[in-house]
Amino acid sequence: MAPIRLAMVQTNPVVGAISANLDEIFAQVRLAAAEGAKIVVFGEMATTGYPIEDLAQRESFVVAAESAIAALATRLSDAGLGNLYVLVGHPALASEPNGWAIAQNSASVLHGGKVIGRYAKQHLPNYSVFDEYRVFVPGTDALTFEVDGTRFGVLICEDIWQSGGPVAMLRDANIDVALVLNGSPFELGKQATREDLVTGLAADLDATVVYVNLCGGQDDLVFDGASLAAGPDGKVVARARAFDPDRLVLELEGNKVTKVEGNHHADASDLALVWRALEIGLRDYVNKNGFPSVILGLSGGIDSAVCAALAVDALGPDRVFGVSLPSRYSSDHSKSDAFDLAARLGMQIRTEAIGDMVQVAEDQLKLTDLSAENLQARIRGLTLMSLSNSEGHLTLTTGNKTELAVGYSTIYGDSVGGYAPIKDVAKTMVWELAKWRNSVAEAMGQVGPIPENSISKPPSAELRPGQLDQDSLPEYDLLDALLEKYIDERLGRAEIIAAGFEPAVVDRVIGLVDRAEWKRRQGAIGPKITGMAFGRDRRHPITNRYREI
């Protein structure tokens, strides 16, 4: 039996851009065919992008996607590529709707100008950021097909994360190769779990498992590619790039991979992966939504410095505009550190002193204390939004996860903006990322982008003389450790205290987190990098009088 060549293709689709996504799929099939591939496998919902959320409940949308798939089959055939087997994900109308859910999360096999097989995902994730039970009808049947004597089976993402169902069906069907289409977003530590899952499945099925993921950013998710294949011996045999589009070709003989072209394997540190996820998330939000550039306030502090460095890495220095917004309380170093940062990054910076605007409002409204502090933050927000409106930039808001957790921000002030690049990054990790990014630059003989001073000085909102974050918050090391317990691990008060935290600090921090829910609800989206991001991942009521004692 001659070996069969199979191409794994991870694309970066744009949600809703069906025609452009299919042009890219067509182009990739043509390239794969030129490389001798007989079978080409794309990711979950590569046709429409993923997740499509409630677009799946719009009949016209689902029909458009299905029609596009039929047209792709014809187009491939017309281009002389009808002899290939192309497996691509898309939504399809369910034969029996289930309430609001009218579609299935599907994958079609295109061959000979037709759809010769269609599979619908059976296990629908409905936890974390996923609402698939809301928008899809689960499938019930397995799909297998044979090419030159090799038997293939099809699965979609969550199908392999839960026991029973489609995996058992494929086990019974004695397939040689399982093709798994995925839309699996990045999260720290997840790739190891995926590899365990895929290698375990390969051994279980006595088959090669081909796992194809998407890549690119979509709103608050970043798909990190890193597609892989594992053989029946439970070993990984092929790896695609992390985060970027990629195509690699396997040679299959029976249930084994005998050759790989385009293999990649780069061990990266957690910080390197996080940086890349943040960079891709920012880049794709800006580009997929058609913004020419971004604008952000540069305070001289670590958060805005890291956001600026990310933006320059993502978009280049010409598309990043910084504004120094000094008040009467701003220290000299806050201004000089901001200009130092901009110079290191090669980005633009201008100064808009907020003193006059603050003064006239403060005098008229007779503001003092906290309301006067908030006023400064809001005048800064107003200034950035005005420049965004008049010059067309997307405004970035630079708050980190720790601030969001405890509500240490001014709503409609420093929180203004359409995208929050470090929303899911705890303060302690912001510092680590800054040091890591500088070390990478230095290792390449470049100047580190982030001023040492921004890393080393004690953080301050500079809304009153001599103010430091640590005047009103616990030390960040302690605070982040406590937040991890409460938010990520969902522990109760007693368990957190048992883990060694002071009861008074626990009560204070839990209270801050709960009371800040209304602000978080009005916050910008930003890329998820942890197992529990604020937003779709954690849905708490605003009105909530629960207080553990």
Add this chain to the structure above:
Amino acid sequence: MAPIRLAMVQTNPVVGAISANLDEIFAQVRLAAAEGAKIVVFGEMATTGYPIEDLAQRESFVVAAESAIAALATRLSDAGLGNLYVLVGHPALASEPNGWAIAQNSASVLHGGKVIGRYAKQHLPNYSVFDEYRVFVPGTDALTFEVDGTRFGVLICEDIWQSGGPVAMLRDANIDVALVLNGSPFELGKQATREDLVTGLAADLDATVVYVNLCGGQDDLVFDGASLAAGPDGKVVARARAFDPDRLVLELEGNKVTKVEGNHHADASDLALVWRALEIGLRDYVNKNGFPSVILGLSGGIDSAVCAALAVDALGPDRVFGVSLPSRYSSDHSKSDAFDLAARLGMQIRTEAIGDMVQVAEDQLKLTDLSAENLQARIRGLTLMSLSNSEGHLTLTTGNKTELAVGYSTIYGDSVGGYAPIKDVAKTMVWELAKWRNSVAEAMGQVGPIPENSISKPPSAELRPGQLDQDSLPEYDLLDALLEKYIDERLGRAEIIAAGFEPAVVDRVIGLVDRAEWKRRQGAIGPKITGMAFGRDRRHPITNRYREI
């Protein structure tokens, strides 16, 4: 067989306030006992309030609720009420967690100081605003119990909205009375559907069906009470109050109701129901979150006038603070209409002219055209938030559903605030509500709260000289009809055009709706009154290039 007396009790729990909620339940049982009730039925999750969202995934929370239920059983018994059968809803730990879901949506029968039976909801709603498949593990078993020869069965809310499962189990069990605990939020037209469902179920089961709902506001939902009972002849035999807490007593003989004490039946118009829902939603958000008062900008226009009238109905005039925020473009009538409104409502009003604040920012930032218009709205927002900060009011934002749909608002400007009272009310209905509210006042010999001028003048944002909403938007009658097709009915472009709308207008409006998603995502919550509210009800991606052609 002597008749059995059963009390239906609809309470207004506060989410998370377990102890206070149980105090109220205890007090109601005592009152019901004094009225001779042997059985007392409360609503779904009356213990914790509803919906608890991801609090259901916190083990400490679920354990606290379960412990409170056990304590309530003891407390009832200690108070000499152990001979009653009390049926109350609460979360309980599932014996087998399902991923992130660790709890079941449960109801316990308390008797003799103990929990003598527990039921777990089998059909979990996971559409519209509900995410129950996310947070709960479905139950599998029916619960029946017998009191003095009458057989009761227990169901929870969605159980009766779907066929099969628990209803079929109760049919097989030949019960006399089905007790249904509900947390069913208000939506225009829903009560008729509920009555059809309950009467149909009673006839189907040849039993009396006792349907007990919650009442009160919880974030973006308003539970409208209106509990009811229907007999095996398929007729409604008892109705509780709409929206307010209530208790009524049925006398049961076998499967029939022979007497009702406390029956209510008040036919109310759609506008009356909507007004009440908006009023309760606002009142409970303010009170349950502990705000002393609310503040809002009064422009002289219809939206802020209706919001102010709602706030005064909900909280009384002493807790409502209005601010006239005139700019150089504000007409004389906008100021005089605002003061007229405040006088009619007996609420406070002050003037904060924004001219000086706008001027200094406009000059410094060199703003013109749209960015200068947005600036005015943002200075108004900043002013309201400053007064909120310094005086402790909750800020109300007065945007209506039509504006939110097409993005006709300034983010961080007129959108600032923690609660949006008319967020789900289309502009055309805002006018209807104003006229209705005035007519009610006039029918009672009072002055209508809303100035006629605010109702009759053409709407304008007054951000430039002579500006009218209709300069940049289609007529509101047409616009609301089109939005209904696109948003509520989820029709595609071709279907909307086929319904008689101009293609160019359809394209323009659909484009506006899609592009405003990012603003809506950062908007305040407000009460749902339609079948498709913005927020949890409609989850669309921000990054979305889908454009129908």
